[in-house]
Amino acid sequence: MPQLGFGVWQVPDDEAETAVTQALQAGYRSIDTAAAYENEEGTGRAIAKSGIPREELFVTTKLWNTDQGYDATLRAFDRSASKLGLDYVDLYLIHWPTPARDKYVDTYKAFEKLLADGRVRAIGVSNFLPEHLERLISQTSVVPAVNQIELHPHLQQHTAREYHAERGIATEAWSPLGQGKGLLEVPAIVAIARKHERTPAQVVLRWHLQLGNIVIPKSVTPSRIRENIDVFDFSLDAEDLAAISALDEGRRLGPDPAQFNLA
Ligand code: NAD
Numbered sequence: 001m002p003q004l005g006f007g008v009w010q011v012p013d014d015e016a017e018t019a020v021t022q023a024l025q026a027g028y029r030s031i032d033t034a035a036a037y038e039n040e041e042g043t044g045r046a047i048a049k050s051g052i053p054r055e056e057l058f059v060t061t062k063l064w065n066t067d068q069g070y071d072a073t074l075r076a077f078d079r080s081a082s083k084l085g086l087d088y089v090d091l092y093l094i095h096w097p098t099p100a101r102d103k104y105v106d107t108y109k110a111f112e113k114l115l116a117d118g119r120v121r122a123i124g125v126s127n128f129l130p131e132h133l134e135r136l137i138s139q140t141s142v143v144p145a146v147n148q149i150e151l152h153p154h155l156q157q158h159t160a161r162e163y164h165a166e167r168g169i170a171t172e173a174w175s176p177l178g179q180g181k182g183l184l185e186v187p188a189i190v191a192i193a194r195k196h197e198r199t200p201a202q203v204v205l206r207w208h209l210q211l212g213n214i215v216i217p218k219s220v221t222p223s224r225i226r227e228n229i230d231v232f233d234f235s236l237d238a239e240d241l242a243a244i245s246a247l248d249e250g251r252r253l254g255p256d257p258a259q260f261n262l263a
Contacts (some may be wrong), residue, residue, distance in 0.1 A: 003215070006028040007218035008020065010218070013038055025060045030058040030059075031058070031059050031082075035076060040083035047085070047086070057258075059090050062142035063077070063107065077110075077120075089121070091123070094108065097127060123145065127148070132168070143168060146171075150254050152176055153244050161213075173215050174197075176208050183200050186247060189192075196234055196236075201227060201228060204244075205231045
């Protein structure tokens with residue numbers, strides 16, 4: 001899986017085709033969508049039109065909460081694959097554990113079937129807390145390849161990252177730029193950007209990459225789409241990394257996975 005990909009949350013279906021096309025032209029090969037984003041069709045159109053060989057692309061989609069359960073998951077996967085226009089998906093994720101629903105173990109067993117049938121190349125989860133992963137691992141056979149969680153300098157997720165590392169689960173950061181809200185104006189980040197003659201977004205993405213996180217920044221602005229992948233020819237030094245690591249506030253932008261059950 002490429003360590004840097006392109007996220008398309010909140011991109012309407014009719015704009016997703018253009019945004020994904022621009023991302024593919026800029027060199028991204030990994031795309032992160034979800035059934036709930038309602039843009040799998042636009043994403044699929046961009047992939048089909050790109051002419052890029054399928055094996056060079058890495059496509060992630062996610063199962064929505066209301067489709068959890070063994071049979072419902074198999075049906076939901078068929079819908080997603082058909083909207084994307086793909087025979088197989090590279091990575092399929094359970095979008096949220098929704099613990100009150102108590103269906104994520106059965107859901108994951110359907111994921112294991114999709115994996116065995118070759119419909120997906122890898123299976124994983126999103127927004128799972130260590131307690132949810134612990135239960136999943138004890139009751140199923142395949143350790144999730146990835147846990148995609150909210151992670152940025154204001155929410156550094158040390159406990160989750162350590163737990164994932166112990167279990168061989170890759171940590172993927174959603175909202176890696178903190179949704180562009182405030183984080184990119186933090187003086188310490190602006191100062192590091194000036195020092196390297198880079199942008200604050202590039203500095204934050206570089207911090208993630210050097211920590212070993214997978215990142216999927218989103219933008220619909222062509223110059224930012226290009227800027228966000230242009231991060232492989234500079235490095236932050238130990239002082240820069242320490243200054244960013246000092247910004248942790250344990251503050252979520254999104255919901256608490258233990259409480260998010262309704263939708
Ligand atoms: P992000 O942290 O990627 O921030 C995106 C926003 O930052 C943009 O809308 C724009 O306002 C700003 N931005 C982007 N590039 C910039 C640049 N170079 N300079 C200045 N501002 C810039 O936020 P996100 O979209 O929430 O997260 C990225 C992806 O993560 C999503 O698109 C989606 O694929 C995934 N995601 C997953 C979940 C989940 O529950 N699994 C939840 C949220 C997001």
